[in-house]
Amino acid sequence: MTQATSAASSVRVAPPDHSKANKAIGRRNLRNGLIFIAPNFIGFFVLILIPVVQLFYIGFSKWSAFGDPKFNGLTNWVRLTHDSNFKAAFVNTIVYSVVHISLTLAIAFALAVLLNTKLKGRAFFRTVAFFPYITSIVAAAQVWNMLFDVKSGVINQIIKFFTGGWAPGWMGSTKWAMVAVIIVATWREVGYYMILILAGLQTIPGELYEAASIDGANKWQQFWKITVPCMRPTLFFVLVTLTIGSFKILDLTLVMTNGGPGTSTLVLAQYIYMVAFNRQDFGYSGTVSLVLFALCMVVTLVQFWYNNKKEK
């Protein structure tokens, strides 16, 4: 209890020597707290927490279309090490994530800083940049597939104009399909992260900058000494969301490339889906799921640890 209260933001400073009153407050807070949390927590517990916990059994069991999962130890995990499709999916997911996260974060932050200035037309620009995020994914994938069309798509016609005939093979090429997926994903998500970052930027009180400039700090110093530290909670939130969002990419590749050509855009989440619904191998899909799970956990823990260290 003491540990929990010291870590939390102070809600109420009770008189230190009235332990009875403290207990009564504690009881009332517990009751109120649970009432507030209950509607969400019950749904959350049954529909999310239970499946997540089950995963740890399923990942170590044999479970086909019918019947119940049967524990089979590390058999699935041994199989994982020989599975070339799994390796391809793993590498693709990492490649996609690294490129997509750095691109999106850099562009989103730059645009947010831009939008936080006094340029005219920024309200319009804000709307425009956010627009792709609200588009239905099937429609977005479809129009980009048409634009990326190798022979007569608009993009390759423009590229050919400059290169004199050469153009990437996009969806038909194992080398370029992933590039196309990353371009579309970044196009789609930049606006969303830009808005989150912008919201953070706007919570920084203008007085801080005023005081700093009176003290003679230039824009560059103000950016690193005021903007960045004030933005740590926001950037933390954005980075966690973005990383997990990248690891779990599924619908975009499913609709755009269906993992192809070959396994060049096959990602972990799609492999889970394939193993479960095409091969009815639910046990093994649980094993792959655990890998995706572990990946997200590791990143989250590292980011938490880093953030805590910086705050101290």
Add this chain to the structure above:
Amino acid sequence: MTAASITPAAGVKSSSADIPFNKKPVSPAKIVGTVIGYAAMLAVSAFTLLPFVWMLLASVKPNNEVFMVPFKWLPSVWHFENYINIWTKSDMLLWVGNTVFFAICVTFLQVFTGSFAAYGFSRIKFAGRNTLFLIYIATMAVPWQSYMIPQFKMLSSWGLVDTRWSIILLQAFGAFGVFMMKQFYDTIPEELAEAARLDGLSEFGIYARIVLPLSGPSIAALGIITFTNTWNDYMGPLIYLRATNLQTIQLGLKTFISQFNADYAMIMTGSVLSILPILVVFLLGQKQFIEGIATSGMKG
């Protein structure tokens, strides 16, 4: 703070350059920066919007002009009738109706339960609170894609596959809403609630009469995000819904694309229509969504 006392009306917003005796000449660096700023805005806008412009124009082109070499932006004949024919060629109305129903149910549940729980986590100190919240955060880091199979098996053992319940239950209780609302509640100064508490308001009173009115923009934001996510969800319906009368817009559009795979103009017509309703929702709500977050109440 001298600025505020001299020009009290503009004290907060204006930078020091606006104060009469502090006027500096505009530096060349600033002009260059402004030009680069506008150029970047234009370039990003163009890159963002061109696919939509192309989509819109392709939807009214004669079919053989969609993939012309060299490409033409404008159609030779404008086939606006595509937007009428598509309603008879596909079940568009049904798809939109189903999706709107799902989106409204999910958004209501997520906003209500999310903000309620977030208040508990942010403002009430009770034993085990931090542990519980850590579980929420940890689960938020768990992608749905990793537990979609156990969840599917569970819901299917309850006989909920291929029912409306599956989609609603699937989406309504995410940890994201709780986390997002808590982030916001944490920034509301405790003094506001403290004063109300001294005046004898219960926790529910503080939530309903002080915190909730302050959180309009955040709730709008969460609402729009949830609505959009439900509208755009492709995987949930793909896994759970089989019956043709339950199809959502994403699922329906995908089926339509494979059925009319050479009818490019018609496919683009369907795509435009799948984007249009949510664009309206966004345009209506974006002001609150974007502007409200950093306004009064948070600065204290």
